[in-house]
Amino acid sequence: MRLERVDGDVPDTQLSVMFGIVNNEGLTIGALSDLERVTPPSMNRTVNALVERGLATRSGSPDDGRKVIVTATDSGMQLVEETRRKRVAWFSKQLSTVSADERAALDAASPILRRLADS
């Protein structure tokens, strides 16, 4: 019998949900579907995948029996931390190729792009 394998790449959608539940405690399926801008059935299935991988667990809400709270397991938290570490490393490396002037240009463009993206 194989132990829960946990890794084996974990797709972006699933990783994103993992970051969600690690960064905000007590999220329900509904809250997650809002956060990820996906329908509840879609989120439900993604959570199933996370549970099957041993990255998260479901538990009922104490105040509302309909709600289901999704929590990261230890493996899940580890995965998130590792991923964060890798991302920071990647980003630092990218950033190190950017000069001070270039960095200033990016900083200037950033709020404009943000505004356009949100519009």
Next chain:
Amino acid sequence: MRLERVDGDVPDTQLSVMFGIVNNEGLTIGALSDLERVTPPSMNRTVNALVERGLATRSGSPDDGRKVIVTATDSGMQLVEETRRKRVAWFSKQLSTVSADERAALDAASPILRRLADS
């Protein structure tokens, strides 16, 4: 019997291939899979979808009997033109909300972002 319906949204992946075959004549499945950075089986299936929608046709290459050339139908060309028009309209509208200074900031950031994206 219903006429080929042609539209009904057409997913982004398929639209992208349509732009590919309209902008470059005589593309084969292999050339398209390189262009879209996808494996040949994936491209093959996408082309199937386009043919089923009546947006493209397959035809054998004269010089190499293994190759298959994908060509846009009239409907396909119409769809591409319409889509291009809509995109230009959308982009113009977005651009109209950007001041000259902001535009300059975006222009300055653009090559830096390009470099990072390609790295």
Next chain:
DNA sequence: ATAATTACTTAGCATAGCTAATTAGTTCCG
């Protein structure tokens, strides 16, 4: 207490990516 609403789930469809294996042409050599 009954009706309406809300939260999650199940079922089923479509798209899209992949690898492995097959088929049919082309090219390369001995």
Next chain:
DNA sequence: CGGAACTAATTAGCTATGCTAAGTAATTAT
């Protein structure tokens, strides 16, 4: 020339993700 090796496309089958429609269970409102 003719078989071997290679190349292009295809088929088969798996995974993942999105959706809508419909069902179940719990809660809220009347």
